[in-house]
Amino acid sequence: AQKVTQAQTEISVVEKEDVTLDCVYETRDTTYYLFWYKQPPSGELVFLIRRNSFDEQNEISGRYSWNFQKSTSSFNFTITASQVVDSAVYFCALRDSNYQLIWGAGTKLIIKP
Amino acid sequence: EAGVTQSPTHLIKTRGQQATLRCSPISGHTSVYWYQQALGLGLQFLLWYDEGEERNRGNFPPRFSGRQFPNYSSELNVNALELEDSALYLCASSSGLAVAKNIQYFGAGTRLSVL
Numbered sequence: 001a002q003k004v005t006q007a008q009t010e011i012s013v014v015e016k017e018d019v020t021l022d023c024v025y026e027t028r029d030t031t032y033y034l035f036w037y038k039q040p041p042s043g044e045l046v047f048l049i050r051r052n053s054f055d056e057q058n059e060i061s062g063r064y065s066w067n068f069q070k071s072t073s074s075f076n077f078t079i080t081a082s083q084v085v086d087s088a089v090y091f092c093a094l095r096d097s098n099y100q101l102i103w104g105a106g107t108k109l110i111i112k113p
Numbered sequence: 114e115a116g117v118t119q120s121p122t123h124l125i126k127t128r129g130q131q132a133t134l135r136c137s138p139i140s141g142h143t144s145v146y147w148y149q150q151a152l153g154l155g156l157q158f159l160l161w162y163d164e165g166e167e168r169n170r171g172n173f174p175p176r177f178s179g180r181q182f183p184n185y186s187s188e189l190n191v192n193a194l195e196l197e198d199s200a201l202y203l204c205a206s207s208s209g210l211a212v213a214k215n216i217q218y219f220g221a222g223t224r225l226s227v228l
Binding site for chain 1: 154156158161171205212213214216218221224
């Protein structure tokens with residue numbers, strides 16, 4: 001069965017600290033896509049990144065970076081030098097063979113000034 | 114370019130009533146998805162429409178239904194409302210092409226409260 005696990009329910013750090021959000025997935029498909037979304041208090045989910053199963057290169061976008069490791073079925077997300085505006089709930093998702101997104105439970109990130 | 118728009122922002126109903134939620138996709142997108150996000154819970158997939166047809170539905174009772182119009186906008190109807198239907202309902206849209214890898218873009222949601 002397809003499954004996405006975000007074991008960290010809530011993380012709280014002080015501004016400027018680095019923080020890593022974990023995502024572990026399960027799938028029997030050989031071709032699949034993984035996504036990260038951010039949900040600020042306003043409620044709207046904001047797309048951050050998409051990664052396909054054949055591309056294991058890490059990606060960096062400004063203060064954000066993603067580490068994809070097929071060997072451990074993980075797709076972790078790191079924020080460097082966190083800022084208060086990064087406070088949000090972050091969701092990891094897997095596209096299944098029926099083309100639906102399987103969502104993790106989300107990690108609430110609190111950045112304290 | 115306008116993003117996904119949902120209306121109303123908030124909706125208050127009483128148990129047993131019907132609720133209608135609306136969604137306009139990004140211009141050029143033909144697929145619309147509906148999700149329920151109850152308090153403290155993750156996103157639960159409700160419905161997927163593409164080109165006016167229902168392509169898939171999640172594990173919800175038949176009183177959750179919807180449709181997609183020729184202009185690709187969509188409506189979600191919830192009949193015989195129950196208290197546990199109180200949630201944030203999110204709509205997303207995507208291109209109908211390359212379904213396996215397309216990105217879903219979300220609206221701000223409709224918060225439904227059932228009293």
